[in-house]
Amino acid sequence: MDTISRENNSFLPLAGVIAGALALLLAIVALFKLSAAGKEITSLKEDINSRIMSMESQVSSAASTAESVRGSVTRLSSDTQTAFQSVANELGSVRAEITKLQESLTKPKAAAAGPGGAAKAPAVAGPGEYIVKSGDIPSKIAKANGVTSADLISVNPGVNWKSLKVGQKLKLPQK
Template sequence: MDTISRENNSYLPVAGVIVGVLALVLSGVALAKISSAKKEISAQVEPLSLKIDEAEGQARNAAASADKASGNINKLATDTQSAFQQVAQELGNIRGEITKVQEAKVTKAAPGKAAAGPVVAGADEYIIKSGDTFAKIARAQGATLADVQAVNPGVDAGKLKVGQKIKLPAKK
């Protein structure tokens, strides 16, 4: 026979029972810990879920605000462009009016057409009559031809018109 069966091994079944009892106790403790951990996890899931929902709501609000701001920026850009076009159009109109005023200022009454009233010469002016030339006017006024030409640089002596005003040089 073998040695195990010959010896008194009455402790062996008791040790097996003790190990089994310890295993049951440890498994009970483990189940209690797992249950406690499960409760804590369950308790944390709800607040986390609420925080996630809140974060999603804030993200949606931010996206809506961004879309609204983008629309406002686009509208502002369109309104600004329209305003610049209106200003440009008004500047063009004003420029046209200025040009007309300048042309009216430069343009003199056409020859042969009567002005609103008789043309009157000032103290240092002369009104051209039929047959007048710069030389004839200079002799009549006691001045030189060069002096008459010098005070009338923009006047073409060969194209004098009846009723046209010219300046006279100062008498010495």
């Protein structure tokens, strides 16, 4: 027999059993810790999933709001463009009317047709003059002098009829 078996006072087998028991105890503790860590990981995973779902909901809501705002901006842009175009068209019409009025005030009047369809000769300035008084207007001056307003205006092309001045001299058409 060998020397290890003959000696009974060896503690080597007892140390092996103690080391095995200690390893088993450490393995059990590690298993409990691993189980607790797994539960914590599962809990964290559920928390992260719920946060992700919440964020997805918020992103979806923000995307919907952004799409709504984009539609509103597009409509507003279209409405603004239409309004500007309308204003531009109206300004063009007003400009054309102003041009017509300016041309009609600066050009001599065409001969007006008389009762028989014959053209009336343009008014000619006569030898008389009229001095503007307070409250005078073209129709009042024409009536007082036995002429038409149109004839009075045509023989005084440079006069601003909207602001006659007291003492201003006007030519009177021939009668």
